[in-house]
Amino acid sequence: MIDFEFRKQVMDYHMGSDIIKYCYQCSRCTDYCPVSKVTKDFYGTTGYDPRKNILNALLGYKEAIFNSDSLTIWGCTVCDTCDELCPQNIELTEIFTFLKNESIIKGEGPDFLYSQAKAIFDTAKAIPSQSAIERRRQQLDLPAVLSPNVDEIKTLLKNIGLDKKLKED
Ligand code: SF4
Ligand code: SF4
Known part of the structure; x- marks a missing residue:
């Protein structure tokens, strides 16, 4: 139709x-x-x-x-x-x-997308920090990853309405 x-x-x-x-x-x-x-x-x-x-x-x-x-x-x-x-x-x-x-x-996106969007909303990172990643960076003599300003990112994401599209766990 x-x-x-x-x-x-x-x-x-x-x-x-x-x-x-x-x-x-x-x-x-x-x-x-x-x-x-x-x-x-x-x-x-x-x-x-x-x-x-x-x-x-x-x-x-x-x-x-x-x-x-x-x-x-x-x-x-x-x-x-x-x-x-x-x-x-x-x-x-x-x-x-x-x-x-x-x-x-319509709330019909794949689950992994909602989880990834929630991770970004909660931590300001697509991949939250993990001690294994930090250790590996040290081994490779890479500088520590700077912590993002989570509140600032949250405000930006709220301004584009992302919080209303997230699903509850
Ligand atoms: S390439 Fe695809 S979109 Fe483009 S004319 Fe052919 S069928 Fe249509
Ligand atoms: S995956 Fe690449 S080629 Fe296939 S529909 Fe998407 S843009 Fe086009």
């Missing part, structure tokens, strides 16, 4: 420039996508498929995207290969970023 509001949101991203770009489903994005290649090796034909994502997004088939497995939205690693190779200059990763943001707004 077409979701016209969703389609309009996708098109707003898609038409960031003045030029209207049409995807003619050549599949070049999927053919060269490294994630597609790896996941197809694992899962066969159900691997990650940017061409199909673009088709569903541009047609407004919201359910086909959001009712699918998390690989559909989160498989893209933003390596930008497809953006570089698309003969129609479609900025696929812009549209995929929109899909990821929608997934987070």
Whole structure:
């Protein structure tokens, strides 16, 4: 079923420039996508498929995207290969970023992302300090890692509304 509001949101991203770009489903994005290649090796034909994502997004088939497995939205690693190779200059990763943001707004992102966001919110570090890391740095004669200002980072993150998107443990 077409979701016209969703389609309009996708098109707003898609038409960031003045030029209207049409995807003619050549599949070049999927053919060269490294994630597609790896996941197809694992899962066969159900691997990650940017061409199909673009088709569903541009047609407004919201359910086909959001009712699918998390690989559909989160498989893209933003390596930008497809953006570089698309003969129609479609900025696929812009549209995929929109899909990821929608997934987070719906509270349906993968758990590891919420945990990592919480770690950054709580400690101002993506990877909290560990004594093993500190020891290794000393062995390598590297300087100690400076402690970030957690309160300052928290304030910045609150200003962009991150605290409202975190999940309780
Ligand atoms: S997004 Fe570009 S590369 Fe991918 S199928 Fe459409 S036209 Fe081809
Ligand atoms: S940017 Fe994403 S969809 Fe495009 S080739 Fe890289 S992993 Fe695949």
